[in-house]
Structures are given as C-alpha cells and as structure tokens.
Amino acid sequence: MSRSEQAEFVVVANRLPVDRVVAPDGEESWRTSPGGLVAALEPMMRRVDGAWVGWAGQPDLELAPFTADGIRLIPIALSAEEIAEYYEGFSNDTIWPLYHDVIAPPQYHREWWDAYVRVNRRFAEAAAAACAKDGTIWVHDYQLQLAPAMIRELRPDVTIGYFHHIPFPAHGLYAQLPWRDQVLHGLLGADVIGFQRAQDATNFLAAVRRRLRHEVKASTVTKADGHSPLVKAFPISIDTAPYRELAQRPDIRARAAEIRAELGNPKRILLGVDRLDYTKGIRHRVKAYGELLEQGRISVEDVTFVQVASPSRERVDAYVHLRDEIELAVARINGDHDTTGHTAIRYLHQGFPREEMVALYLAADVMLVTALRDGMNLVAKEYVATRFDNRGALVLSEFTGAADELRQAVRVNPHDIEGLKEAIMTAIEMPASEQGRRMRSLRKRVLEHDVDAWSTSFLDALADARAKKARA
Numbered sequence: 351m352s353r354s355e356q357a358e359f360v361v362v363a364n365r366l367p368v369d370r371v372v373a374p375d376g377e378e379s380w381r382t383s384p385g386g387l388v389a390a391l392e393p394m395m396r397r398v399d400g401a402w403v404g405w406a407g408q409p410d411l412e413l414a415p416f417t418a419d420g421i422r423l424i425p426i427a428l429s430a431e432e433i434a435e436y437y438e439g440f441s442n443d444t445i446w447p448l449y450h451d452v453i454a455p456p457q458y459h460r461e462w463w464d465a466y467v468r469v470n471r472r473f474a475e476a477a478a479a480a481c482a483k484d485g486t487i488w489v490h491d492y493q494l495q496l497a498p499a500m501i502r503e504l505r506p507d508v509t510i511g512y513f514h515h516i517p518f519p520a521h522g523l524y525a526q527l528p529w530r531d532q533v534l535h536g537l538l539g540a541d542v543i544g545f546q547r548a549q550d551a552t553n554f555l556a557a558v559r560r561r562l563r564h565e566v567k568a569s570t571v572t573k574a575d576g577h578s579p580l581v582k583a584f585p586i587s588i589d590t591a592p593y594r595e596l597a598q599r600p601d602i603r604a605r606a607a608e609i610r611a612e613l614g615n616p617k618r619i620l621l622g623v624d625r626l627d628y629t630k631g632i633r634h635r636v637k638a639y640g641e642l643l644e645q646g647r648i649s650v651e652d653v654t655f656v657q658v659a660s661p662s663r664e665r666v667d668a669y670v671h672l673r674d675e676i677e678l679a680v681a682r683i684n685g686d687h688d689t690t691g692h693t694a695i696r697y698l699h700q701g702f703p704r705e706e707m708v709a710l711y712l713a714a715d716v717m718l719v720t721a722l723r724d725g726m727n728l729v730a731k732e733y734v735a736t737r738f739d740n741r742g743a744l745v746l747s748e749f750t751g752a753a754d755e756l757r758q759a760v761r762v763n764p765h766d767i768e769g770l771k772e773a774i775m776t777a778i779e780m781p782a783s784e785q786g787r788r789m790r791s792l793r794k795r796v797l798e799h800d801v802d803a804w805s806t807s808f809l810d811a812l813a814d815a816r817a818k819k820a821r822a
C-alpha cells in the first residue's frame with residue numbers, strides 16, 4: 351500500500367461492516383450489516399480518516415480494498431478450511447464457551463489453534479500495512495487476541511488499542527486454555543486493553559499476574575521491556591438517536607399497535623430478542639414462562655411471549671443442539687396452552703429489519719434479558735432507548751455487563767427458575783408509577799452513556815497512551 355493510501359486510524363475486526371448482496375441480475379453491491387460492533391463503530395468511522403480491516407463474510411473471496419458508505423474497507427481472504435478452524439472452531443467453539451463460563455464445553459484442537467495463529471498474523475500484517483506513521487490501530491474482540499502483539503512487532507511506532515466485547519473469565523477457568531500464556535502475550539501487545547466490566551479487567555490482570563508474573567499497579571501492567579499497557583473497563587453502549595427517532599415515527603408506532611392486535615390484544619406482551627445462542631438463557635426464560643402458565647398464574651389470553659431468536663453460528667454443533675432443544679420446549683408449551691385465538695409463545699427464528707425490532711420494543715410491556723453470561727447486552731439498552739413514554743419493565747440478568755449500569759431493572763439470577771418466575775410476575779404486575787420511576791432512571795443512564803461516550807473515552811485513553819509514547 352502506498353504511503354498516501356495509509357490511514358491515520360485503522361479498525362481491525364473479524365468482519366467488515368458490510369455484507370455482499372447479489373441482485374437477481376447478477377449486480378453486486380455492499381450493504382451495511384446489522385450487529386453490535388458495526389452499530390457501535392459506524393458513527394465514529396465516518397468522522398475520522400479511517401480504514402477497516404476485516405473478512406467479507408464469504409469463503410475464498412480475494413478482493414481489493416474499496417470504499418463503501420464513506421468507509422475505506424480492506425478485505426481479508428479466508429479459505430473454507432480457515433473459516434471452519436479459526437472462526438467456527440477456535441473462536442466460536444473454544445474461546446466463546448470458555449470465556450462464557452463454560453456454559454457449553456469448550457473444544458480444544460491443536461489444528462484450530464494453528465489456524466488461529468495464522469489468520470491473526472494475516473490480519474496483523476494487513477493492519478500494519480494500512481496504518482500511517484505514528485497512527486492508531488484499534489483491534490476488536492476475541493477472534494483477534496494475538497493481533498496486538500503481532501502488530502506491535504511489525505509497527506512499534508503505532509499506538510494499539512484492543513477492545514474485548516465478551517467476558518474475560520476467572521483464572522480458574524481461563525487456566526484450562528492450553529495456549530493461555532500465548533493469548534496473554536498477544537493481548538499485552540496493545541497500549542490500551544479495554545473490557546466491558548471492571549470484573550473482566552480484574553480477571554485479566556489476575557491471569558497476567560499469576561501466569562506471567564508481571565507487576566500490576568493501578569490498572570497498568572509493567573513488562574520487562576518497559577512497555578506498560580493500561581487495562582480498564584469501557585462499558586460499550588448504543589447509538590441512541592436512531593432508536594429514539596424510530597420510536598417516535600407514526601408508522602412504527604402504528605406497527606407496534608398492529609403487532610398487539612395480531613397477537614389478540616393481550617394485556618401484557620413479553621419480549622425476548624437474542625441471537626440463538628446458549629449464553630442468552632433462552633431455555634431458562636421459556637421454562638419459567640411455561641411453568642407460570644402451567645400453574646395458572648397467567649393465561650395465554652392475558653400474557654403472550656414473543657421470542658425473536660435470530661439465526662446464529664448454524665454450523666457449530668452446540669448451536670444445532672440448542673435450536674432443537676428450544677424448539678421442542680416451545681412446541682410443547684404451545685401445544686399445551688395455545689387456543690385457536692391466542693398463542694403462548696410466538697417464536698420467530700428470523701432476523702428482522704431495525705424498524706420491526708423497534709416496533710417490537712414498543713409493543714413489549716416486559717423485556718426479558720436472561721443471559722447466563724453476556725459481555726454487555728445491547729438489547730437491554732435498545733429497549734430502554736425506545737421507551738420515551740417511560741413505560742415498560744426490563745427484567746435483567748445480573749450476569750450481563752449491562753446489569754452493572756442498569757440498576758433500576760428487575761434484577762434476576764436466571765439459573766434460579768423460581769426467582770425468574772417471581773421477577774417476570776413483578777414486571778407483569780408493576781404499577782405504571784413504578785414503571786415510570788424506574789424507566790426514567792434507566793433512560794437517563796443509557797442516553798448519557800451512549801456509544802459516543804464509549805468510543806470517546808477509549809480514544810482518549812489511546813491518545814494519552816500515544817502522548818506517553820512520544821515522551822518516552
């Protein structure tokens with residue numbers, strides 16, 4: 351890449367923020383893809399002279415860098431085998447379950463690790479080539495934990511940030527990882543290492559202290575070579591504007607009313623919105639709701655539960671089994687309780703446009719976020735952002751990052767099915783005045799700590815790191 355094409359600021363993430371769409375006439379175009387990270391970074395990328403390094407989402411696609419929607423994109427090619435080993439294997443079947451407290455058993459395979467090292471190097475080399483002298487590179491997430499050290503070796507002049515979107519586990523679990531020291535070394539190549547919660551940063555620092563014997567003082571690690579990365583929590587958030595705007599649009603409000611009518615005008619609508627993932631506690635939520643119906647504490651005429659389970663990682667075995675389990679449980683409950691006019695669980699194994707998601711948020715009297723472990727959980731924040739009438743109740747698992755911030759939610763331990771049932775009943779029966787009091791405080795938190803506040807605080811920390819580097 352020529353010097354003039356290099357960018358001051360480079361984002362590196364597993365996926366590019368676009369999907370390739372091929373029209374019936376064969377014409378190709380790129381559409382901005384949905385998802386947490388894209389939503390979080392897109393507004394900021396438009397403001398800076400930036401480039402984004404990532405995989406285009408399809409096997410064996412060799413593409414030259416191009417610009418889409420004003421963002422310079424640098425595609426990384428992955429073979430079908432690399433996708434199976436680096437992405438579906440090591441990232442999503444080793445690291446993902448291990449870092450989410452082994453809710454599913456992590457699989458350890460040496461060939462997956464080899465592919466992970468190889469692909470991390472490819473991303474690191476592309477990022478190092480794309481970045482201008484003394485520029486900044488921001489690496490994202492668990493698929494790329496080795497990239498920071500690899501980039502640092504290639505480009506010692508560059509300031510490197512790393513943000514970890516998922517939890518970092520306690521040392522007793524982390525220690526299972528056969529490549530535990532290599533991953534710590536990889537992450538410690540960054541100048542700023544960001545986590546969602548203070549507890550994640552504490553867990554990481556404990557691993558660094560115990561495994562590598564580095565000195566740790568006031569969130570700063572001191573390495574033998576003098577490099578001293580900062581390790582801190584930077585809780586991610588959402589771009590609230592589109593949610594607030596969509597929530598006030600007359601057509602979307604009309605759609606919310608239509609959804610309620612389509613469901614037979616129940617008194618209360620409960621909503622779950624998740625990727626179909628075993629970390630999200632969908633089974634626990636379905637079980638609790640089924641028991642409430644079984645015990646006659648609620649009826650299908652009065653309370654309907656809508657579960658959007660968007661398809662996810664469908665080639666990983668654990669996800670195939672999870673889908674079978676959930677669909678069996680949903681079908682049983684519906685079979686036992688549906689009437690011709692009312693359904694117990696309206697289960698939607700589909701992805702929807704954002705407009706429809708907002709209409710669902712507006713229609714929902716109770717939002718159920720019952721993850722067994724979740725880095726943050728943006729759905730909880732999106733629900734709150736759309737509730738401008740200060741109505742609605744949020745049931746929120748204490749095992750989400752969001753629970754550290756959203757203190758006025760109805761807190762729940764999703765493993766405790768009786769407790770979950772009580773929390774759902776509390777939310778269903780919550781008086782309007784209490785909904786208002788809690789929702790006002792939840793909204794204040796989300797609107798004040800939005801994605802801008804998140805990226806600004808991370809970029810400020812990176813700027814400090816760069817200043818420190820210049821002085822040294």
Ligand code: GDG
Pocket residue numbers: 384385386387389515516586623624625658660700701702703704707724725726727728729730732
């Ligand atoms: C990871 C971490 C962390 C879902 N279905 C549809 C749809 N979505 C959108 C939601 C939300 C996003 O996807 C999911 O974000 P979450 O935070 O809830 O969960 P993960 O996907 O697991 O994200 C998580 C996050 O990274 C950010 O750091 O919070 O802890 O696991 O925005 O609305 N959007 C549309 N249709 C769908 O069907 N349009």
